Amino acid sequence: MKHLADKKQCTGCTSCANSCPKCSITMVRNAEGFSFPEIDSGSCIDCGVCRSACPVLHGKKESRQNTIAYAAYTKNPKIRKESTSGGLFSELASEILNRGGAVYGAAYDENFRVVHQCIENSEALAALRGAKYAQSELGDCFSDIRKRLKNGQKVLFSGTPCQVAGLKAFLKKDDDNLFCVDLVCHGVPSPMVWESYVRYRAERDSDGLMPESVNLRCKDSGWSRYAYSVDFTYPCGVRYLRRNGEDEFMQMFVGDYVLRESCGNCPEKGYDRKSDITLGDFWGIWDIDPGMDDNKGTSLLLTHSEKGEKLFGLIKCRIQFKKVEAEEASRMNPAILMSVTHKKERQETLAAISSGGFQPLNIPDNERTDLKTKIKNKVKSLIRKVSKNQKQ
Ligand SMILES: Cc1cc2nc3c(=O)[nH]c(=O)nc-3n(C[C@H](O)[C@H](O)[C@H](O)COP(=O)(O)OP(=O)(O)OC[C@H]3O[C@@H](n4cnc5c(N)ncnc54)[C@H](O)[C@@H]3O)c2cc1C
16 A cells, blocks of 8 residues: 555545546455555556545645534434434435435445445435444445536535545535535444444344344433433344443443544544534533433534535524534534544454454453543543643
């Protein structure tokens, strides 16, 4: 990979693979389970197209001063229950689908691998709903999006900030018909770890029979104050339901044991996003505006462009919303501004799972990080950093 971004920084966005005129680049998983581009030196003509399409080597920082922040949730109770936070992704996607557009987002395939899919009707929207906590496979989505835009079709692409940066670098120019929605992203776990965990659960819960549904953000136990649960439901009627901090995969994800290396130095943090809209959980809304928190999920929605603000305008009649200060929103959600710090045991954890299958963290119960304590600690450290900067 001497031509492309350093492995520590490569986000695996697929822009290079999709742009190669000779199809000489394949995305291949490494031992940790993350995909990286591999160049076939036999067919490569060294034209440099892949390098110019790399968001790490050539990504421009947007300097947008016009971010507007909202707390919001859909008035549709079914969509809200099935969604991670306030169900805004589904409302935005519906607007595009109703206008004959295509929507790209992350779904589970039949083996619970996380893959990006394209949908063109509302019946298929449920598959894209909900957060899947593994880096998704994009395949040839970017090339497909370019074809649709050339044909004048509207497209909504939803993904992590680095995936949006990849798409923008691949397309090189903006298009009035393209709407990009990114997430407030903690970091992406290894797909290898996630897939091993699904098999591990199936063996323990139902003699190896795969689950029929998985919901990592089940709201049966509530949403407010990080009260959500992990839910695996099996065809035999068995259900595994645990509060997020008690689940062995969530401990690894939230504890920063199994994230992609580039997540430790993410260039897409901050408010100057390449997307038109950013969505996240509005953690802390219970303190900022308790009237917007009924424990069923509230989204943080940031608009960064006129296009984003217009799309948001179209869904206003179907949602409950309130404008808030952007800085206030990030106070309890450090993932908007700060990259993760990988655990020092990251490499050994990934190596052990890669060679021996999923195994829980070998740490005492009282040292296991649950989301609530972790966010509290991060908020404290963020506040310390901000006040130190202000003093200087
Ligand atoms: C890996 C990951 C980490 C996150 N970290 C945070 C965080 O630290 N703080 C925070 O406030 N919010 C975080 N989020 C975002 C949050 O969980 C919700 O996805 C967001 O609030 C949108 O919720 P919703 O109710 O509007 O819609 P939902 O229907 O819940 O959102 C689904 C959307 O998320 C996309 N999506 C789901 N999984 C993936 C994936 N693996 N890769 C790319 N796109 C995906 C789908 O394409 C779809 O567009 C994270 C999401 C992911 C996937």
